[in-house]
Amino acid sequence: MLGEGILKGLAETAKNFAGSFVSADRLTTVEYPEQRIAPIENTRDFPFLVYDGGDWEAGLRCVACQICEKECPPKCIYIEKSKDKKPDYVGKMQIYPVRFDIDISVCMSCQICVEVCPFEAIKMDTQFELSTTDRFGGLLLDRQQLAKPNEYYHTIHPTEATEVDARLAGEKAKAEAKARAAAAAPKPAAPAANPAEGAKAVAEAMPPIKTQQEGETGS
Amino acid sequence: MMQTLDRIFILLRDWLVHFLPSAWRAPAGTVLSVIAIIGLFPALFALTTVLERKGLGRMQNRLGPNRTGPLGILQPVADGIKALTKEDVVPFRADAIVHFLAPLLLVVVVFMGFAVLPMGRNMVLVDMDAGLLFFFAMGASTELSIFMAGWSSRNKYSLLGAMRAVAQMISYEIVLLLSSVAVVMTAGSLSLTKIVEAQNTYSFGLPHWYIFTPWGLLAFAMYAIAAMAETNRTPFDLPEGESELVAGYFTEYSGFKFALFFLGEYLGMFSISGLGTTLFLGGWSAPFSFLGWVPSWIWFFSKVMLSICVFIWLRGTLPRLRQDQLMNFAWKFVLPITLFNLLVTAIWRFLGPGWPRWFVCTALVVGIYVVMGETGMRRGKFGPRSYRYAE
Amino acid sequence: MSISFYILSALMLAGGLGAVMLRNAVHCALSLSVAFTGLALLFLQLDAQFAGLAQILVYVGAVAILVVFAILLTRTSEEIGESNVFSRTWLIGLILAAAVFAVLGWAVLRTAPMFPQPSAAPPVTVQEIGSALMGRYVLPLEIVALLLTAALIGAVIVATHEKEGAK
Numbered sequence: 001m002l003g004e005g006i007l008k009g010l011a012e013t014a015k016n017f018a019g020s021f022v023s024a025d026r027l028t029t030v031e032y033p034e035q036r037i038a039p040i041e042n043t044r045d046f047p048f049l050v051y052d053g054g055d056w057e058a059g060l061r062c063v064a065c066q067i068c069e070k071e072c073p074p075k076c077i078y079i080e081k082s083k084d085k086k087p088d089y090v091g092k093m094q095i096y097p098v099r100f101d102i103d104i105s106v107c108m109s110c111q112i113c114v115e116v117c118p119f120e121a122i123k124m125d126t127q128f129e130l131s132t133t134d135r136f137g138g139l140l141l142d143r144q145q146l147a148k149p150n151e152y153y154h155t156i157h158p159t160e161a162t163e164v165d166a167r168l169a170g171e172k173a174k175a176e177a178k179a180r181a182a183a184a185a186p187k188p189a190a191p192a193a194n195p196a197e198g199a200k201a202v203a204e205a206m207p208p209i210k211t212q213q214e215g216e217t218g219s
Numbered sequence: 220m221m222q223t224l225d226r227i228f229i230l231l232r233d234w235l236v237h238f239l240p241s242a243w244r245a246p247a248g249t250v251l252s253v254i255a256i257i258g259l260f261p262a263l264f265a266l267t268t269v270l271e272r273k274g275l276g277r278m279q280n281r282l283g284p285n286r287t288g289p290l291g292i293l294q295p296v297a298d299g300i301k302a303l304t305k306e307d308v309v310p311f312r313a314d315a316i317v318h319f320l321a322p323l324l325l326v327v328v329v330f331m332g333f334a335v336l337p338m339g340r341n342m343v344l345v346d347m348d349a350g351l352l353f354f355f356a357m358g359a360s361t362e363l364s365i366f367m368a369g370w371s372s373r374n375k376y377s378l379l380g381a382m383r384a385v386a387q388m389i390s391y392e393i394v395l396l397l398s399s400v401a402v403v404m405t406a407g408s409l410s411l412t413k414i415v416e417a418q419n420t421y422s423f424g425l426p427h428w429y430i431f432t433p434w435g436l437l438a439f440a441m442y443a444i445a446a447m448a449e450t451n452r453t454p455f456d457l458p459e460g461e462s463e464l465v466a467g468y469f470t471e472y473s474g475f476k477f478a479l480f481f482l483g484e485y486l487g488m489f490s491i492s493g494l495g496t497t498l499f500l501g502g503w504s505a506p507f508s509f510l511g512w513v514p515s516w517i518w519f520f521s522k523v524m525l526s527i528c529v530f531i532w533l534r535g536t537l538p539r540l541r542q543d544q545l546m547n548f549a550w551k552f553v554l555p556i557t558l559f560n561l562l563v564t565a566i567w568r569f570l571g572p573g574w575p576r577w578f579v580c581t582a583l584v585v586g587i588y589v590v591m592g593e594t595g596m597r598r599g600k601f602g603p604r605s606y607r608y609a610e
Numbered sequence: 611m612s613i614s615f616y617i618l619s620a621l622m623l624a625g626g627l628g629a630v631m632l633r634n635a636v637h638c639a640l641s642l643s644v645a646f647t648g649l650a651l652l653f654l655q656l657d658a659q660f661a662g663l664a665q666i667l668v669y670v671g672a673v674a675i676l677v678v679f680a681i682l683l684t685r686t687s688e689e690i691g692e693s694n695v696f697s698r699t700w701l702i703g704l705i706l707a708a709a710v711f712a713v714l715g716w717a718v719l720r721t722a723p724m725f726p727q728p729s730a731a732p733p734v735t736v737q738e739i740g741s742a743l744m745g746r747y748v749l750p751l752e753i754v755a756l757l758l759t760a761a762l763i764g765a766v767i768v769a770t771h772e773k774e775g776a777k
Contacts, residue, residue, distance in 0.1 A: 002589075002592030002593075003592070009536040009537065010532060010533070013278040013532060013535050013536045014278075016277065016278050016279070016280055017274065017277045017278045017535075020277040020278075021277075027280055027282070028280055028281070029280075029281045029282045031282070031285075314634070317637070317640065347659065348659060348735060348736070349659040349660055349663055352659070352660065352663040352664070352667065352736070353663050355663075355667055356663045356664075356666035356667040356670075356671065357666075359666065359667050359670060360666065360670055360671060362671060363643060363671070363674055363675060366675060367640065370636060370678070370682070382679070385679075389672065408737075409736050
């Protein structure tokens with residue numbers, strides 16, 4: 001009959017109206033900024049630099065390889081390499097970035113820098129309340145503002161962080177085992193030098209293939 | 220004591236006027252009543268905007284405004300300050316005089332409509348013998364102001380919106396008039412005070428409001444539909460739709476003139492609800508005879524606010540009608556029903572009091588509704604498309 | 611002749627003059643509706659409530675809008691804005707208008723002594739108008755209704771034919 005649909009609609013809105021005072025699923029508003037919804041684990045906003053340990057300068061994982069700077073689509077990362085070196089998490093001496101600036105007014109949160117970083121040094125943060133009235137420098141984050149501890153990384157992306165830690169620990173163990181093996185048996189390497197040298201000459205003539213391990217132990 | 224409360228505004232006015240010489244008392248009394256109306260209804264308008272936004276919000280599973288003042292009560296103050304401090308932009312090629320006069324005319328004409336509404340026992344501003352006709356005459360003038368607004372903006376969209384609005388308002392005005400004629404036929408007078416007094420009788424404790432009669436229910440339903448169309452409320456708000464036609468005939472208005480249009484629209488809603496209350500819901504009379512001790516103006520305003528809540532409820536529920544659907548609905552469904560309703564009212568009157576007229580009239584009303592629902596709203600068969608181009 | 615009569619007459623005359631002398635056609639229509647309102651107020655002043663209110667309802671509410679629609683739908687936007695106020699045949703027009711005025715004035719003045727005094731005229735209520743329409747004047751009422759229906763149907767047919775002719 002004509003008018004049935006209207007009455008059903010009226011009943012539905014009346015239910016919504018009355019229900020919004022009593023039940024939570026009829027009133028789904030979250031009154032920001034007093035209440036906030038917790039972000040899910042895969043949230044990403046702007047990048048940050050991870051450091052291990054207490055000292056942010058000494059524990060910074062970034063080795064200024066500049067891969068993220070080159071891969072960034074809007075070119076929002078600016079890196080300046082250092083002239084000296086500092087030891088990284090396995091003890092090898094690495095250069096470090098003297099300047100690492102990200103312009104978050106340009107950054108488009110595409111996460112490509114995270115995907116290409118070979119050192120697990122740059123990860124995506126979940127903070128978005130970064131508005132500032134400083135138009136010119138306020139949205140340019142420098143190295144100190146970007147550096148955040150590994151513990152913080154665990155709080156925002158727990159599964160990723162545990163996976164990264166497990167991987168890095170595995171690499172570290174392998175590197176230590178290799179170092180012990182190299183230290184324990186230096187002599188057998190010398191008599192095998194001639195055939196090894198011939199093989200090495202052939203290997204060097206071909207372009208070097210960068211595997212994950214070779215990249216990590218420094219090129 | 221309750222009698223005094225019922226007459227409190229009249230007593231207040233008489234006391235205030237007593238300080239003047241006797242020749243000036245009557246005009247001063249009228250001026251005071253006018254000032255009271257001009258002060259009261261915009262205050263109600265402010266309350267209604269908050270009510271509407273919060274009500275619509277709750278119906279749409281969200282909160283309404285709740286930052287300005289507790290529960291958002293001061294939101295109209297914020298809106299008013301915003302409207303007053305915005306720059307008044309008049310387009311260069313727009314007709315400045317007509318552009319200025321349109322909102323003025325709308326507000327003036329709508330305020331005049333309040334003059335004949337009986338807001339309580341003996342609380343009419345002007346007790347005219349043809350009060351209903353005066354009200355409709357004022358309603359007709361609002362269409363002219365909408366047209367002026369749309370045309371003077373020199374904007375295709377405004378003009379289109381204005382023409383659609385005027386076409387819609389003219390079509391539904393006929394329905395409004397004819398459904399009120401049914402009430403006039405039964406009450407025997409065009410004077411609104413007499414119509415309310417005719418409904419102020421009770422039998423078995425229940426009132427004789429016209430909505431409780433079969434023809435009155437149908438007429439009230441048609442009146443409500445026409446009232447929504449006259450005030451350009453959803454589902455009939457295509458002319459001012461926010462997502463179509465930019466903003467219709469409001470497009471080129473900014474700042475205070477827009478606020479005046481807004482005020483005019485809401486005041487129109489109040490006055491048409493007031494008239495509907497007077498004609499069908501018994502005006503200031505109480506629902507049950509044992510509740511007669513409550514002051515009459517409380518009943519009137521509660522009924523008006525109830526009608527406003529129903530308007531808001533319908534706005535939150537129904538989608539917008541397209542222009543051709545709207546016009547189809549008016550001419551093919553509502554108007555035939557209203558004309559037939561006149562016949563039913565006449566039968567009601569001539570059968571005389573008693574149960575036969577209830578039976579016959581209810582059967583007729585239900586019958587016409589079902590029949591018109593089947594035939595009048597039938598969608599045409601889809602054939603090969605024919606195009607009609609604008610000349 | 612009270613002061614309100616003079617004010618209302620001035621309003622009507624201003625509206626009427628504006629209707630013929632303004633440049634913009636829509637402005638003319640709007641000042642014509644001012645003239646209609648002035649006439650309605652004159653009716654109300656003479657206690658003819660129904661005539662006055664029906665004048666506003668019908669003329670201002672419908673006829674004025676119809677006039678404006680007609681102007682809008684039959685002219686392009688460039689034409690509105692420049693209309694020639696004084697036509698070339700103004701002398702003939704003046705003579706004709708003067709002749710019509712003379713005839714009307716003669717008719718009014720000839721029957722003037724037969725008018726009752728304003729205070730003795732009984733107020734005509736809507737009920738009396740209704741009874742007269744349904745009693746004594748029911749035949750003219752029905753004929754007018756038939757005429758209006760015929761006009762409506764004719765307008766619809768003419769409009770439809772034009773569209774089919776244009777195709």
